[in-house]
Amino acid sequence: DEFRRRNVKVVMGGYHPTAMPEEAKEHADAVVISEAEEVWADVVRDAERDELKPFYYGTHVNMENMPFPRRELMRFQPLTQGIQTARGCPNACEFCSTTVFLGRALRRRPIPHVVEELKRIPNRIIIFRDASLTLNPNYSMELFRAIAPLKKKWIANGNINLLGKNEKFLRAAKKSGAISWFVGFESINPDSLKEAHKVSNKAEDYEKAIKTVRKYGMGIVGGFIFGFDNDTPDIFDATLDAVMSWEIDAAEFNILTPYPGTPLYDRLDKEGRILSKDWTKYTQAHVVYQPKNMTPRELFEGTRKVLKRFYSPKEMVKRMYGSLMVHKFAPYAFSLPGINIAMHRYYKREFFDARVEDRIPILT
Template sequence: MLSAVTPPQHEVTILNTTYKNIDFSGDYDLVGIHCFTCTAPLAYKVADEFRKRGITVVLGGYHPSALPEEAKQHADAVVIGEAEEIWPRLLKDFEKGRLKPFYRQKKPVDPAHIPSQKFSSSKDFHPAVQATRGCPYQCEFCSQTIINSKKIFRARPIENVVEEIRSIPGNFFIFHDASLTIDPNYTKRLFKELIGVNKYFFCNGNVDVLSKDEELLHLAKEAGCVGWLVGFESLSQASLESVGKKTNKIDNYIKAVEKIHDHRMMVCGTFVFGFDGDTIEVFDRTREFVEISGIDVPDALILTPFPGTPLFKRLEREGRILTRDWSKYDHKHVVFKPKHMTPEELLSNTRELYEEFFSMWNMSKRIIKSIKLGYRPFISVLFSSLTMAATEMGVDITL
């Protein structure tokens, strides 16, 4: 995204890579690194290595925005929040030798000014497009508000989004929006414009809309949608309400899955374990629900309190944070004290459920079912995603 707002006099190289594949001896003037919490240790290692060679480093992304003072120990400058309007100004300061330690986006970027990406080739791994930014909801565990202004939801002009999608070299992309169902009317207009563009896509949506809005689902299918990622999160209404997940009513879960399937699209459902209301019984309830509902690709995640979120602040106040080893903040490790089970019980039961979900037997059953139901476009995407998840996680680097 930043390459699109970089002045033409600057030559840009973008890497989405791992440490061992970085050429630290290259002739770079400035290196920008974007990272999440779980990749922060790797990002810091990369940044330190470049700075040893006298190269200026700028850090940005969710983790540096949440903990800018920490990030500054490994960088010459830290970008806090959205970067599109900051980046050109930062480059001017760099050219003049007046780089500031911190650059903070004080107001939300105008969605009309969010640039379209430049897709270099069809080899890009599943290009991601963002039609909207922000979320009006305030889920306690969500890191959206670290980058995006609180409760401010914005939608890009539809013609800009469609133009960007048309420029994608391949025939598949992912909508990277927090949810494409926050403003159903906008989404319907967008889907209408995508009919005939001949691209397949995958997107995120909320239970409240997907369980009721037949028109949106029909248009999604016509536009090329092959599947929805739905954050079911929990089968406990009390747990959902305790963390502010207002879009989820458990009574609508089965209905949402059925309606998506009725329109011949797949459902990838995420379930999070470790909420304060969770007991050991939650795992069996989830196992049973997944079997009954027919969710195509279920996922089991451990609740993770990312720095900067209300959840992290609360657990820190309560003395329940177990580690600040950020590499473990990846939904696969337990980094806090659960309320009604031990950390070991939370870890072992979540892993057991995950392994069941992705066992060869269960995966084979789902793939056969998907082929019979005509979900062919998504099969290759599913395998590619699993392969990517199994590889070493990298960081985004702008040179």
């Protein structure tokens, strides 16, 4: 809105504008719905002519035609660079917005295309931005063989069901430069996993799977969500006890957030359980819906309790020392203090120092 007041043309796109284009149009001159690559030339041409259309309808891009990003145009070069090998996710997690925007069909790039883009990236550390690099193991292992000569180090999302059982995959990943995996464990409660349609996860296998990954010298950063309908106040201590015993390198603990366009949002809205439609509060650090088996205050304070314990100075030091032992003082191990400190700083702002009244809309 501020840029438009300055007579600057504004084009919006991405997950939220795709889910709610009419609302987005109130704050922009044009909205790109879905993926932008195949319509962006039209947007630029129309902007030059001062003839922007209100909506541009992108498609799910043919990944064989993906242009390489012009990274050299960036004013500031980050320490790491992101790259995608595929878009889409065949899973149907109720809370996830990935399939809303990118679809459920897994669209892969030709491996030589990925390799060529990696060659153009000077950074040594790469982050694969795929929904999961384990969705098609055969493709990924072929990719690992192709990128190994590049001597890059990389981080990716992965599903624990494959990482915990396919040691051939782990060996190939490690040989190609893998240093860490982000894994969406989501919950230790089997009923909550079933509720969320996270069918690939088996909570009883988590500990063994983590040990298997760490055996190959790769780190694990876990993602956990509190507030499923099957969660009770007991979930906080149970999760903390389990995660501490697993000795993972770092973890996210977030509040379930019903993003617009997801099946979760549609269900909770239909049930009259959405407490706020102020999207600025959809941060995973606010309670914007009515939980089923606890109060909004219990959900926020329970999450905060877990975070304060997990990111206490004592536990951070123990975790970093343990990771140094596992990773044999490899370069990745020395990044763990930075990861934990960055997490602590974020959660301190969003949870530790936050007023409960500011995190629960019905209390303001």
